[in-house]
Amino acid sequence: MGPPGIGKEALGYWFTHSGLVQNDFCLYTTRLSTREVLQDVKAFNVDFSQRVPFWFASGGGQIKFDVNDLAGLSYNIKDILKKNSDRRIRVVTDVLSSLLMLNQPDAIYKFLTQLFTDVKQYDSVVLATLEEGMHPPNVLAAMQQLFDGVVELRLYEEGLRVLPLLRIRKMRGVPPQPGYYNFSFSKTGMEVKAYSG
């Protein structure tokens, strides 16, 4: 989670790319069309020309994504996971904020609770991006409670300098990590280093 422009999508792209390199099955669920995503991906030097994720997108993908059709979203994700249950699976999505904007938060909470129960039956990881400024604090808290891990990307002030830093807000199975981490995107991926401010 984090404000717009901070690099959440880039993290999603590199996470997908890394999965594809390791021959994981990667499902990219997006409110955008594949054309728009591929255009954006180029800006971060991520190469989807050789290995391509399975697209669940509003246009140009294998399955058409409709932000108003929660039942269809759930059914399609479960169906795709079932068909690829023999592989490690990565699900990357940027639809969470859109879903929360267009539906009642409690409906999305119930929807995600059920979806995660189903997804956890497989060897899978779901990475979802959440726009921080778009939702009230109680909704953000509910989403943090629902996910096993929460990574926060934000700008911080250090004297007169402005730094993009990463914090692990929560990670199930890992002791609390109260520190900050510097992060940046290079041509080979996301680089994270301990912050020594």
Added chain:
Amino acid sequence: MSIDVVSLIDSLSWLVTSIIAILVVYRGIEIGRALVSGVYRNRAFWVAALGLVIFIQALPGYVPFVGDVVIVGVPLFEIAFLSLFLAFFAFVDSTILVALEMDFFHRNTLHWRQIRIVGYPLVFGFIITILFSPPLTLPGLLMVILAVGTIVTIPYSAAALIIGARRTWDRTLKRHLTLLGFVFVVYLVSFVEATTSFNNPTPASDLLGDFLVVLAPYLLYRAAMTLSPISRIEKETA
């Protein structure tokens, strides 16, 4: 209030404007460097560029000899003031194009895609004509600038920005664009105030002008800061 105090406030207002403009430049560059998304980076760098232009334009207000410098036969203060129009127009153009892009329906707000094609040669030609044509008297020159600037560029840009902001789904950009719209509204009010009180300035009109001169870069600074929330590092956890 004595004339000396009004004069002092006038000089101080330009100094404060410059300080805020430097902060805008610094913050714009820092935020632009820290952000990853092209749209937000570009917005931050554009805000920094506009801050730089405002800084240069404000210099003669408190450093008199800067205003006396002549480049290619044209006073520096005149070049700075006129270049502000081109910088404003380029800035607004880039901002509105982003707003059109972020509009879900990609509506052509106030026919901006057509206006910009006519706008650039008009503004550029206007500046060149003013700079290199036979000298006009200062009041006459100012009147032409104020007329064109006030009637065409600023209110139209402000309207396009505010409408564009209303049509943008992205809340961060919406806040940013709305504040920029207000920056241009303040400049519009400032120009109108300067025009109406040019021949008969009063201490009240001078003070109002000084207030507006400071308010515009302050709003620009706020606009830069809306591009991304900036938190403070909690030292005990760092």
